[in-house]
Amino acid sequence: MRPPFSLPRRALLLATLSAPALLTAGPAAAAANVAESFVDENIHKGLDILRDKKLSITQRRDQFETLLLGLVDVRRIGLFTLGQYRRTAPPEDVEAFLNAFKNYATAAYQSYFARYTNQTLKVTGSTQRSPTDFIVQTQLIDPSSSQQPSEVDFRVRTDTGKPVLVDVAYQGIWLSLEERDQFVAFLGQNNGNVRTLIAHLSELAVNLGKPTQ
Amino acid sequence: MRGVRGLFLGLSALALAGCATGPASPEALAANDPYEQANRDMLKFNGKIDKYVVIPTVGLYFILVPEGGRRGVHNFLGNLSLPTIFVNDMLQGELSRAGKSMWRLTINSTIGLGGFFDPASKIGVSGHGEDFGQTLAVWGVKEGPYLVLPFLGPSNPRDAAGLMVDAAMDPTNQIPLKQHIWWSAGREYFTLLDLRAQTYQTIQGIQRSSVDYYSSLRSLYRQLRNEQIRNGRKQGQDLPDF
Numbered sequence: 169m170r171p172p173f174s175l176p177r178r179a180l181l182l183a184t185l186s187a188p189a190l191l192t193a194g195p196a197a198a199a200a201n202v203a204e205s206f207v208d209e210n211i212h213k214g215l216d217i218l219r220d221k222k223l224s225i226t227q228r229r230d231q232f233e234t235l236l237l238g239l240v241d242v243r244r245i246g247l248f249t250l251g252q253y254r255r256t257a258p259p260e261d262v263e264a265f266l267n268a269f270k271n272y273a274t275a276a277y278q279s280y281f282a283r284y285t286n287q288t289l290k291v292t293g294s295t296q297r298s299p300t301d302f303i304v305q306t307q308l309i310d311p312s313s314s315q316q317p318s319e320v321d322f323r324v325r326t327d328t329g330k331p332v333l334v335d336v337a338y339q340g341i342w343l344s345l346e347e348r349d350q351f352v353a354f355l356g357q358n359n360g361n362v363r364t365l366i367a368h369l370s371e372l373a374v375n376l377g378k379p380t381q
Numbered sequence: 382m383r384g385v386r387g388l389f390l391g392l393s394a395l396a397l398a399g400c401a402t403g404p405a406s407p408e409a410l411a412a413n414d415p416y417e418q419a420n421r422d423m424l425k426f427n428g429k430i431d432k433y434v435v436i437p438t439v440g441l442y443f444i445l446v447p448e449g450g451r452r453g454v455h456n457f458l459g460n461l462s463l464p465t466i467f468v469n470d471m472l473q474g475e476l477s478r479a480g481k482s483m484w485r486l487t488i489n490s491t492i493g494l495g496g497f498f499d500p501a502s503k504i505g506v507s508g509h510g511e512d513f514g515q516t517l518a519v520w521g522v523k524e525g526p527y528l529v530l531p532f533l534g535p536s537n538p539r540d541a542a543g544l545m546v547d548a549a550m551d552p553t554n555q556i557p558l559k560q561h562i563w564w565s566a567g568r569e570y571f572t573l574l575d576l577r578a579q580t581y582q583t584i585q586g587i588q589r590s591s592v593d594y595y596s597s598l599r600s601l602y603r604q605l606r607n608e609q610i611r612n613g614r615k616q617g618q619d620l621p622d623f
Contacts, residue, residue: 248623276590283586297620316507319613325623334623340608342620346600349412353596356408368592376590 200294203302203324206331208291210239211306211322218278219285229377232281233274240277241325241332242270245344251352253360261362268369275376280343284308289320300327414527414599421595423529430532431577439577453497455575459508460489460496461568464552469511473519475612481506510609513550514543518610527599532573535602 217223217231246269247254247262254262287310295303302324307317323335323342335344351365358364409417442451463486470479485508488501502508517539518524525538533544548554554565591597 244623248621279586279590283582301622323620339605340611340613341601341604344623345604345621346597347592349600350592350596353408353412353599354593356406357593365592372590372592 200296200302202326203304203331204291204294206239206324207304207306207322207333208289210235210333211289214281215285215289218282229278232278236274236277237270239333240273241334242266242273244325244332244334245273245347246270248344249348249351250362251348251355253352253355253362256360257362261366265362265366265369268366268373271373272369272376275373279376280338286310286312290317301325412527412596412599413524416526416528420527420529423531424534424595424598426531427529427534435573435577439574439581442574442578451575451578454571455579456489456493456499457496458568458572458575459499460486460493461553462510463489465513465547465550466509466511468550469513469516469547472513472516473511475511478509478511478612481509482511509612512540512543513546514540514606515610517543518606524603524606527603535598540606 214232214235217228217235220228223231243266246266249269250257250262250265257265287308290307290309292305292307294305297303304322304324306320306322308320309317319339321337321340322333323337324331325334326332335342337343354365354368355362405415405417409415414420446454463482467479467482467486470476470482484506485501488504488506489496489499492498492500499508522539524540528536528538528541530536530541536544553568554561556564587597587601588594
């Protein structure tokens with residue numbers, strides 16, 4: 169015959185054994201939820217701005233830029249895209265590059281997202297790469313098309329406690345990786361001269377801000 | 382995929398041999414692109430073909446063929462590729478995907494009137510791509526240096542070899558047609574037209590926002606191929622730390 173305290177003791181033992189797992193899984197799951205909510209709320213805000221027909225072109229650009237600069241760690245991305253030239257370029261050139269990159273990235277992001285304003289974004293899950301590095305998976309659904317939804321992933325870092333966006337991938341193609349490959353190749357073709365890249369980025373930012381023909 | 386591609390691949394080998402230039406830069410070597418200068422020249426050549434031959438025809442294609450017709454052509458070409466996709470699914474051990482490919486081929490070739498319509502997608506049997514270059518990658522073959530092929534664009538030795546194997550296993554190339562070259566060239570031409578019509582805006586966007594269009598394409602091609610080889614699975618995705 170079983171002693172009357174058998175069940176509570178087992179429950180206690182189970183709870184004791186599973187406690188470390190719960191303690192580690194709890195914050196990880198919560199952090200993943202934070203990353204998912206961050207993407208869900210803010211990408212919708214961004215798409216809403218781009219969809220708002222009442223805004224003038226300048227108002228739309230300014231509002232989108234303000235939102236974007238609050239969400240994206242432009243400095244971290246900019247330094248990454250410089251590749252090995254980050255270490256060899258003069259510090260003042262790196263700072264000037266980061267400023268030019270901010271303008272270019274804002275114009276480029278606005279140009280990319282403006283193509284999808286008639287579509288809806290749905291968060292489908294997330295993957296944790298490290299305690300502060302998450303990939304949030306989403307689907308971009310075009311209500312007017314019978315085609316399969318496009319997969320868009322957002323890389324979110326939470327190193328400072330506040331989530332920030334560091335990269336975005338469309339159908340598995342990461343934007344920051346592509347930018348780094350371009351910038352490093354461009355610098356290789358131009359004797360590593362970061363100022364040439366700055367001039368080129370500034371010109372592109374202006375062109376991207378113009379309406380398409 | 383088809384016979385005409387063999388000719389292009391032969392031409393590309395000749396072109397690379399002819400364009401052999403001085404030693405590659407450290408950046409080119411680091412990017413696994415030792416033939417960078419020859420590749421850049423080939424991209425310029427392809428760009429001229431695109432600008433003066435392909436794009437004007439794409440314009441005519443848009444004017445002369447209504448959207449429904451263009452969709453039909455797209456579906457038909459996709460259906461022709463399904464036997465090759467099925468074989469590659471099997472060679473990769475992807476039995477579930479192979480089953481889907483076979484289902485699509487059966488449904489679309491019959492109810493879809495030879496593949497012009499896509500009723501399979503409407504009942505949830507969606508399509509996917511697969512080729513022998515991807516099969517080689519799944520078997521562990523490395524991609525090799527980056528190449529830009531004449532007319533065909535970004536590639537590498539593994540994917541170029543894959544194209545030839547796909548051409549050899551394509552059932553339509555076994556049909557003993559007297560004028561087989563016309564069938565092959567016609568199919569190739571419409572594939573190019575369909576692809577360019579579908580990617581017109583995307584490529585325009587890349588050209589407009591690129592600091593260096595050549596290296597942008599190289600990066601996009603490699604990332605896209607890796608995604609295709611993984612079949613969209615997120616696990617194993619190798620991302621750098623920021």
